Amino acid sequence: MRHHESLFIFARGCATCRAGPKRQTTLRFCNIAAVTLTVVLLSPVSTAVAQTIAIVSGTYGSSCGVRHGNDTRRLAAECAGRMSCRYVIKERLTDNPSPECRKDYRAEWKCGAQEFHTAAVSPEANTGTLAISCVASHGAGK
Numbered sequence: 001m002r003h004h005e006s007l008f009i010f011a012r013g014c015a016t017c018r019a020g021p022k023r024q025t026t027l028r029f030c031n032i033a034a035v036t037l038t039v040v041l042l043s044p045v046s047t048a049v050a051q052t053i054a055i056v057s058g059t060y061g062s063s064c065g066v067r068h069g070n071d072t073r074r075l076a077a078e079c080a081g082r083m084s085c086r087y088v089i090k091e092r093l094t095d096n097p098s099p100e101c102r103k104d105y106r107a108e109w110k111c112g113a114q115e116f117h118t119a120a121v122s123p124e125a126n127t128g129t130l131a132i133s134c135v136a137s138h139g140a141g142k
Contacts, residue, residue, distance in 0.1 A: 051111040051134040055080050060089070061103035063123050075107060084133035089121055107132060 058075030059068050079085035089105045102123035109117050111134035121128050 050083060051115070052081050052083055053079050053085060053132055053134050054110045056108040056110060056116075057106075058087075058108075059106045061101070062106055063104040064098045064101035066103075071105075079109070079132050084131070084135050087130045087132060089127050089130060105130065109134075 055072060055076040057069040058071035060066070060071045062068065075087060078087055087107070104123045105121040105128075107119050107130055109132055111117065115134070117132075119130055119132065121130055
């Protein structure tokens, strides 16, 4: 091999294989005695589009008859536009017509135009953390 020639190592596969189109990344990692070895890695092109959280509503105390969406602004300020968010629920002093009532928390959000989600924390939890996400889950039950 002459010094200006490169050896390309290709993984099995091609642009028309069952695995789908490939994206090519070239890494130059070794230059020994004027011989350059170049490795070309092929990986599937991702067709998934990252979706972000769009808050529809956040309600603290719906079990006590408070106004729907009373915590929407605060929830949106912390979570809107992100792919996932951990929202800490704290007892709110405003919009609290019944201090002795144990309040729940309910969040509604969208991921893209079609995907709608609802999550709730029961009054028994008192305070807690709500995990909101638009990241696809591939765990158990999926």
